[in-house]
Amino acid sequence: MKNALYAQSGGVTAVINASACGVIETARQYPSQIQKIYAGRNGILGILAEDLIDTSFESAEDIHALMHTPGGAFGSCRYKLKGIEEHLSQYERLIEVFSAHDIGYFFYNGGGDSQDTTHKIAQMAEKLNYPLTCIGIPKTIDNDLPFTDNCPGFGSVAKYVAVSIQEAGLDVASMASSSTKVFILEVMGRHAGWIAAAAGLACINAGDPPHIILFPEIAFNAALFCKQVQETVEKFGFCVVVASEGIKNENGQFLSESGAKDAFGHAQLGGVAPLLAKIVKDNLHLKYHWAVSDYLQRAARHIASGVDVEQAYALGKSAVELALQGKNAIMPIIVREKEMPYQWGIGEVALNAVANQEKKMPKTFISEDGFSITKACHDYLLPLIQGEAYPPYHNGLPNYVQLKNKSLAKKLKPFA
């Protein structure tokens, strides 16, 4: 009988722990096939360091509370293993750790880069004749994984951004006659405009905010932007702008790295919103405010999408079920079975097909002027923010769980 190992990878989300919950609750239902469920502390780095967590010390209640707890309950990391040749010793080390702890099932919960790793680990195990089932579990707020209709984590950010714009829009509208005329919200999305697009859901009636969405897919043109802001203010009295952090100028440079206007010159800073505010100030002399949601958007479990939470759990559950069915080197995915009313199911895709691909926004999802979403985009996005999956509250605050995260005794020498 073998043990299972689960690890979280890359930027965490409001629902990655719901996938963990799906994995652990399901695996616990098959004690004759899966003995213990371990987790890598801080993801793959913990596995390399043989720093494993024994989840059998966690109560059923605490594991179930992962359903409503944001962040990564076992820790995650930003660490990409390169090719097997380049990082051979690391792959060998992983198999050594798996072998030392009798790991028969490996579940890796992450985005495109991580699924590339899952795939390589499967290849390495095969090469070394180590019996290992490797299953990827999709996760990324960026919604840029191929094959899956959408990615767990995205629906909740989408809901956060749409609700925030609806609310801030009401605020700005009620003050615009004598105060702020232009409000700019910067959202995540370095390479694809999915999150910025989701703000478009807040526009229910013509003229509702957001009035302008800036996508990384559309080259930013300051003059066109100013013209659009000016026209919007003339028409509606105010203008709400949603900007993806990844917008680029016509030379393909990130706006946040484009020099002169950036006091910091550091890509990770974000800070597209203040740059846009300065453009509005210098060219239009309108009163403005700006906000940058940063981690708040991807951690906002309090306003998570019910559909997102359900799907994250279902993918964790399916990963275990597929593993027990003898599948290997695959990733369960979300399949859109019907749009109106929305119905979804679980499919699967081979990891070698997934690895290192990015799903951009289709051109048909962005309006011709480049400043808003189309009906096709709206129809795609709307089902993903359905349902409110509120966490329980205690004393006015969400009752998020903190696991014990007990370490497993090490058996190997430290990895150099």
Add this chain to the structure above:
Amino acid sequence: MKNALYAQSGGVTAVINASACGVIETARQYPSQIQKIYAGRNGILGILAEDLIDTSFESAEDIHALMHTPGGAFGSCRYKLKGIEEHLSQYERLIEVFSAHDIGYFFYNGGGDSQDTTHKIAQMAEKLNYPLTCIGIPKTIDNDLPFTDNCPGFGSVAKYVAVSIQEAGLDVASMASSSTKVFILEVMGRHAGWIAAAAGLACINAGDPPHIILFPEIAFNAALFCKQVQETVEKFGFCVVVASEGIKNENGQFLSESGAKDAFGHAQLGGVAPLLAKIVKDNLHLKYHWAVSDYLQRAARHIASGVDVEQAYALGKSAVELALQGKNAIMPIIVREKEMPYQWGIGEVALNAVANQEKKMPKTFISEDGFSITKACHDYLLPLIQGEAYPPYHNGLPNYVQLKNKSLAKKLKPFA
């Protein structure tokens, strides 16, 4: 029989419309005393322009939906009437508009400046022998009004900030081993640290975020700040900072206006978070992220405090009841009757006592090192974020109401 006039003033909140709801629903219960309920479009500016809204066109259902709708349903404004001598013609104009529309009751929903105006209007009416009952209704996210135990609007921002820090804290904690070590959230509060203090509620167990709170009441010292960040990162592996937008350096200058480090040089920009990020980067070379909530925090009706919504409504209701009891030139306030368990009631204060006073954070509410809140502060704040008063949802988004806001026919010449 007289009409009533209600107006919103200053920055709007997640619950100012709940006060409006309290006024209108209560006034509608006394049709033999109050004929119609009007509202100033965009606050006092609408009254000066004789741009009044007739709320009798709004259904009971829509008026009740104000309970869960953020922003200012009738529009608000940033406009402060000066002294009666200085702005005599404006005060005369107000009375002229009141008289033209048979206004016998004036309810002004705003902060300290606005209550100064309410008081002066009462004086002016008396001087001109115009029979007018003037009642102030407190409102400000800044919680800086005197006499009232707390201000409607504040509890909801407090809850938003505490929940956001709890969530972002979990996110940062789970990634810190290989990614962001320092996260900075900038919150509102230009002159008092109440909102920043509320983030302290997220710290339930020792070591929980936020690790550092920067108050406007405490002069910012970059060296001390860096030392505290460094020590926190060494101890916990990461550091979560909450900064009030109003923090000042040792010369009393707003940090956001202190020059060199600010690419914008404009006070209204906010942008203390990126400044602090730069200080962390230059001095500690730690990976950081920052967020600026701006309007999102004060519009976040989706995570409003149940207590705050109830109190906002109760103050609107009481304003009408006090007016009908023949009170004048007063403001109903929140009285803390008991702390554990929390019990509150409604009291009242004369407007001449309220006007233009600011309630700072007591010194006993800030820890000796200046970086956190004391137990006394925690005990004061905690009751204010109790209860979740979720808005109804439709299609994945809050079902916020948009009123008809029909204009009343004008009777006067335009005001020059």
